[in-house]
Amino acid sequence: MQRRGTTxxxxxxxxLFAAFMAALGIFPPVMLPLIGVPVTAQSMGPMLAGAxxxxxxxxxxILLFLALVAxxxxxxxxxxxxxxxxxxxxxxxxxxxxxxAFAVGALxxxxxxxxxxxxxxxxxxxxxxxxxxxxxxxxxxxNVGLPLTKTAIASAAFIPGDVxxxxxAAIVAVSVKRSYPIIQRTA
Amino acid sequence: MRSRGEISSFLHExxxxxxxxxxxxxxxxxxxxxxxxxxxGAFLATLLLxxxxxxxxxxxxxxxxxxxxxxxxxxxxxGVWQSWELGALVVLRIxxxxxxxxxxxxTTRTDALIAAVESALTPFRRFGVNPAKVGLAxxxxxxxxxxxxxxxxxxxxxxxxxxxxxxxxxxALPLIVRTLRMASDVADAIDARSPYSDHSGDExxxxxxxxxxxxxxxxRMSCNDAEPQLKT
Numbered sequence: 535m536q537r538r539g540t541t542x543x544x545x546x547x548x549x550l551f552a553a554f555m556a557a558l559g560i561f562p563p564v565m566l567p568l569i570g571v572p573v574t575a576q577s578m579g580p581m582l583a584g585a586x587x588x589x590x591x592x593x594x595x596i597l598l599f600l601a602l603v604a605x606x607x608x609x610x611x612x613x614x615x616x617x618x619x620x621x622x623x624x625x626x627x628x629x630x631x632x633x634x635a636f637a638v639g640a641l642x643x644x645x646x647x648x649x650x651x652x653x654x655x656x657x658x659x660x661x662x663x664x665x666x667x668x669x670x671x672x673x674x675x676x677n678v679g680l681p682l683t684k685t686a687i688a689s690a691a692f693i694p695g696d697v698x699x700x701x702x703a704a705i706v707a708v709s710v711k712r713s714y715p716i717i718q719r720t721a
Numbered sequence: 722m723r724s725r726g727e728i729s730s731f732l733h734e735x736x737x738x739x740x741x742x743x744x745x746x747x748x749x750x751x752x753x754x755x756x757x758x759x760x761x762g763a764f765l766a767t768l769l770l771x772x773x774x775x776x777x778x779x780x781x782x783x784x785x786x787x788x789x790x791x792x793x794x795x796x797x798x799x800g801v802w803q804s805w806e807l808g809a810l811v812v813l814r815i816x817x818x819x820x821x822x823x824x825x826x827x828t829t830r831t832d833a834l835i836a837a838v839e840s841a842l843t844p845f846r847r848f849g850v851n852p853a854k855v856g857l858a859x860x861x862x863x864x865x866x867x868x869x870x871x872x873x874x875x876x877x878x879x880x881x882x883x884x885x886x887x888x889x890x891x892x893a894l895p896l897i898v899r900t901l902r903m904a905s906d907v908a909d910a911i912d913a914r915s916p917y918s919d920h921s922g923d924e925x926x927x928x929x930x931x932x933x934x935x936x937x938x939x940x941r942m943s944c945n946d947a948e949p950q951l952k953t
Contacts, residue, residue, distance in 0.1 A: 542915075543908040545854055549861035550869070550904040554897065556862075557869040575889060586897060598858055605834040606826040609866070617822030618784055621748060622815060623791065678795055679803070679811050706893045714901050 544591055547716065551587055551595035552602065555579040556609040574611035578699045580631040581662040584638030585654060585707035588717040593636035600628060626673020630666040637661030639717075642707070646717055654704035662703065663696045732774040733828045737837040740825045747821055751814055757806060760813045767820045774828050784823035785816055792816065835859050861907070872899055 558576040579599075583592035599609070600620075608615035619625060638661030645653050667689060675685040711717075747763075754760055771781045785792070792812050799808030826834075835856070842852040876895050885891050 540851075540854060541908075542911050543905070545858050546861060546904045546908040546911070547901070549858040550865050550900050550907070552858075552862040553865040553869045554900050556866045557873045557896070558893075560870055560873065575893075578889070578893070582893065582897065586901075598862055601838065602859070602862060605831050605838070606829075607831065607863075607866075614787055616784075616826035617744065618819040618826070619822075621818035621822050622788055623795070677815065679799065679807060684802075702889050702893070705890050706897065709890075709894050710897055710901075714898050716901060 547587055548591050548595040548598055551583055551592075552599040555583070555596065555599040556602070556607075559609050559611045576611045577627075577631075577696075578703050580635040580666070581638050581658040581700060581703035582706060584635040584640075584661055585642045585658060585703060586710050586716055587639065588643050589636045589639030591716075592639040593632050596631045596635045600632070603628075623674050623677045624670070625677070627666060627670035629673070630669035633669055634661045634666040637665040643717055646711075649708060649711060651704050651708050654707045655701055658700035658703045658707070659697065662700055663693065666696075667693075730774045730828075732770065735828075737825075737829045737833040738841065740829060741834075741837060741841075744822060744825050748818060751818055754814075755810070757810055757813070760810060760817065764813050764817045764820075767817050767824065770824055771820070774824070776824075776827060780827070781820065784820055784827075788815070788819065865903075868903075869896070869900055872896060 555576060558579050559574070580592075580596050583595050586592070587595060603609050603615045604617055604620060606616045610619060620628065638658055641657035641661060642649065642654065645657065667686075671686050671689050672682065674680075674689070675682045678685070751760070751763060754763070768781070771778075792815065795815075796808040796812045799805075799811055838859075839852045839856050842850050842855055846852070873892065873896055876892055876899075880891050
């Protein structure tokens with residue numbers, strides 16, 4: 535978990551952000567009909583983790599959150615949990631969260647000095663939608679045995695919701711940068 | 722999470738690591754199997770496991786219930802577009818995998834699974850993974866879930882009192898800032914109280930498990946082997 539020095543502070547940020555992800559799960563999800571992917575406040579978590587903690591800590595905090603789910607805590611929205619959720623048709627999006635948090639974090643670190651709501655929104659959308667779907671859609675297609683294009687079309691229904699989430703995450707990320715910045719500017 | 726009453730069976734007593742290994746093997750194997758009778762056999766064998774472990778039929782069904790409509794829909798879509806046999810295959814495979822994974826969860830205690838994860842990480846030491854730090858992160862997250870959930874509720878109540886309704890930004894922003902502040906305090910507390918503080922270098926070892934004392938909001942740490950006290 536540590537490559538060059540994971541400080542105590544890093545660990546605590548990772549752990550407490552994982553707990554924050556869990557807290558987001560208590561808000562009731564909206565279950566979209568047809569394919570069964572729940573739309574939740576929690577799915578804003580990976581964007582926020584990356585945008586606030588940066589690539590490495592953000593991805594690790596999502597990984598820790600998923601590990602807590604895997605050991606059986608019912609932390610996912612709608613009280614789901616346990617190893618079973620990692621085998622379903624939408625499990626690719628859970629794994630995709632880690633990559634999404636990393637991508638969002640890497641982009642925010644890169645553009646940290648001139649971050650504003652617009653750039654932050656673009657970063658959140660690239661990581662939290664493009665990267666996420668790039669993992670989630672093929673997983674669903676393989677798991678369900680449907681052609682990739684049909685799965686992609688069915689998944690497109692979620693993009694409007696995710697765009698809204700990216701906007702909200704950007705507003706939050708920029709405000710947090712102003713009041714409590716965690717990412718250090720990298721030279 | 723092992724939600725057990727008095728239930729215990731030899732399956733509950735198996736080491737967590739062994740169960741996880743079998744699950745990983747079965748997970749890979751079932752994806753490769755393309756024969757309906759074999760999958761049906763695997764499904765029945767999984768149900769047999771539930772029966773042997775004394776898990777009620779209701780509880781077993783509950784593992785699948787969130788996905789039930791999705792499974793029905795999948796079966797129909799596959800049947801219409803491809804073939805009914807493929808539909809049955811896909812639905813059986815997903816159900817078996819989910820039941821099997823949920824079985825491991827139902828028959829194994831959370832702390833045993835965390836311990837298994839920690840020991841499974843030991844060989845990765847040479848790649849810079851420190852199992853003790855992973856363990857610390859697990860315990861901290863477990864301890865702080867109820868704290869942060871409580872704060873989320875408090876903030877939501879406060880916003881509602883001011884007529885802010887369901888505004889996700891008004892909720893997330895103060896919650897995140899509070900979480901980060903708390904994290905900073907907790908990190909200082911750990912470093913101040915730990916003789917293993919890693920300011921001295923990366924090789925600093927943490928004791929096997931840190932546990933936060935309940936009812937002190939963010940300061941006191943002690944290192945013993947007890948489980949984190951989750952208020953539920």
